[in-house]
Amino acid sequence: MKDKAGKIIYIGKAKALRNRVSSYFRSVEKHTEKVYRMVESVYDFEYIVTASEFEALVLECSLIKEYTPKYNILLKDDKGYSYVKISPGPWSRITAEKQRTDDGATYLGPYTSSFVVSQTVDEANKIFSLPTCTRRFPQEFGKGRPCLNFHIKQCMGVCRGRISEEDYAQTLAAAVDFVKSGSTQALDQLRAEMNTAAGNLEFEKAARLRDRIRAIERITERQKVFNTRADNQDIVGFAQVDRLTCAAVLKFRNARLVDKDDYIFTDAGTLQQFRAEFxxxxxxxxxxxxKVVSVDGEFDDMEMTERYLTSRAGHKVSLHIPKRSEGYQLVEMARNNAAQRLSHETGRTGREVAALDELARLLGLSAPPTYIEAYDISNIGSDTMVAGMVVFEDARPKKDAYKKFSIKTQFTPDDYACMREVLSRRFQRYFEEQETGRGFGRKPDLILLDGGKGHVGVIRPLLREMGLGDIPVFGMVKDDKHKTRAIAEDGGEIAIHSHRTAFTLVSKIQEEVHRFSIAYSRSKHKATAFELALTQVPGIGEKRARELFRHFKTVKAMKAASMEELAQAPAMTEKTAAALYRHLHEDEAPEGNLQLTPDKI
Structure with missing residues (x-):
């Protein structure tokens, strides 16, 4: 596809060219922002016919690489080189840096992987208990208490001023050797030094060296155990939030994680389509x-993509979707890395991004649900049947969007009928206010009902009747202890205990909607009881009692009102207001000493 200037702005392949091209100009309102802008810019087309789909894929990749069109995936590798910096002495620090400057420091590198550099520097600082704080030495010796790192044994506490410059220099030199030579040579050298110190009866020094050896062994062992089967493999995971998609690639070589790449894309569409393109x-x-590329889910043209990777590599490359055990854990690790990167871009936590992403996969949604509404019915008898609606936006409670419903058409306790009434009223308001895009005018990405498949079976047909069948609806099932057990579908249940981040989010939503609806039910029940008590006041019947509550809203506001303010309420008289005032304050005990005035004698 070309623009008016003849510049190529998009390259794609299609089995049926007519269907593919015309799809861009139908249902334009459903396009992502990226596709919409591309369609606006298209002025001309050019096509090449190939003998097979595989040839089309190879040609597509080579043309994209040559012309780098604006609306194709462009992997901008901006990592550059990284360095390990040893700052000038005497109290040097080891840090990971993106650039090398003329500041008198010693630099190791350059290295192509910033991930490996930062990981190595972090390990060296932890193993050798080097300071990573911003304090300056020796200027700040003894000024203030040591930080948390000292108390959790991740820093030797240089700030206390009790470590000699010579001892610190020796420790730093050992850390630099560790960075240069790796764990194996560092272990051999440290063991020799420990044995020498023990032979010279320098037991404190020997103990410090022993602790460093154990720290290196723990880190090395943890890496080896976790990655034993990922000998020569890439692990690819994706995460989505709003219009952003992140792809993270973890590279394992010789059973060790050696590098990580991640990329951010806008308006990438569904992961089912995007995985193959990426x-x-x-x-x-x-x-x-x-030899193996493990991916976090299925995608179109998987077999053809595998053929393409094999042709590029010169050896067999297998695409694999792990379902269990260690492979699945590694895929989750890649997903979490993608979620963490998105959290930096969106201002959310990595856990929140991962929870929404996992929930979408669990429920089969096309994208993570940014705006979730949850409903619960609560009643204390037929007089106080109510419902609560809570909203979670970006996995966080959005309390200004919470809504309370009093049941109006149902006069006997029936959760299904009440839920149908509430959802019907909610979406009638949606049609009235949808132009605003706020409050009831915003359509949720997901509806969760506090209940089982029966609730879902009632609400899904209702939404289809109202032309809103595209809104996903699921139930939140509780166990005997009123804790979240599963998610209900129309025809069964989805177990979620093994999906930790999604389970935590759903549990939080269920507890919040239950709390909110119960609180409203109790307050309404209390108000109803007080309303009945008001009918005992001379001149106030049921109708006038309801009018008083509509006017003052709360019992507290009614009690705080003066006699004149009570008299000004709808359908009130001065005589009735005086009687009501006495009734509201008759239980208040007098304070202080009783002062008798002449008119009371």
Whole structure:
């Protein structure tokens, strides 16, 4: 596709060219912002016919690489080189840096992987208990208490001023050797030093060296155990939030995690389509293709993509979707890395991003649900049947969007009928206010009902009747202890205990909607009881009692009103207001000493 100037702005492949091209100009309102802008810019087309789908894929990748069209996936690798910096002495620090400057420091590198550099520097500082704070030495010796790192044994506490410059220099030199030579040579050297110190009866020094050896062994062992089967493999995971998609690639070579790449895309569409596009684009520029590429889900043209990767690598490349055990854990690790990167872009926590992403996959949603509404029915007898609606936006409670419903058409306790009434009223308001895009005028990405498949079976047909069948509806099922047990579908249940982040989010939503509806039910029951008590006041019947509550809203406001303010309420007289005032304050005990005035004698 070309713009008016003849510049190529998009390259794609299609089995049926007519269907693919015309799809861009139908249902334009359903396009993402990216596709909409592309369609606006298209002025001309050019096409090449190939002998097979596989040839089309190869040609597509090579043309994208050559022309880098604006609306195709462009993997901008802006990592550059990284360095390990040893700042000038005497109290040097080890840090990871993006650039090398003329500041008198010693630099190791350059290295192509910033991930490996930062990981190595972090390990060296932890193993050798080097300070990573911003304090300046020796200027700040003894000024203030040591930070948390000292108390959790991740820093030797240089700030206390009790470590000699010579001892610190020796420790730093050992840490630099560890960075340069790796764990194996560092262990051999430290063991020799420990044995020498023990032979010289320098037991404190030997103990410090022993602790460093154990720290290196723990880190090395943790890496080896976790990645034993990922010998020569890439793990690819994706996460989505709003219009952003992140792809994270973890690279394992010789059973060790050696590098990580991540990329952010806007308006990438569904992951079902995006995975194939990303893999083809990512590996079209790589020369070190692994034997196995594990992906976090299925996608279109998986077999053809595998053929393409094999042709690029010169050896067999297998695409794999792990379902259990260690492989699944590694895929989750990649997803979490993608979620963490998105959290930096969106201002949310990595856990929140991961929870929404996992919930979408669990429920089969096309995208993570940004705006979730949850409903619960609560009643204390037929007089106080109510419902509560809570809203979670970006996995966080949005309390200004919470709504309370009093049941109006149902006079006997029936959760299904009450839920139908509430949802019907809610979406009638949606049609009235949808132009505002706020409050009831906003359509949720997901509806959760406090109940089982029966509730879902009632509400899904209702939404279809109202033309809103595209809104996903699920139930939140409780166990005997009123804790979240599963998510209900129309025809069964989905177990969620093994999906930790999604389970935590759903449990939080269920507890919040239950709390909110119960609180409203109790307050309404209390108000109803007080309303009945008001009918005992001379001149106030049921109708006038209801009018008083509509006017003052709360019991507290009614009690705080003066006699004149009570008299000004609808349908009130001065005589009735005086009687009501005495009734509201008759239980108040007099304070202080009783002062007798002449008119009371």
């Amino acid at each position: 893999l083809a684009s990512y590996y079209s520029t790589r020369t070190d293709l692994p």
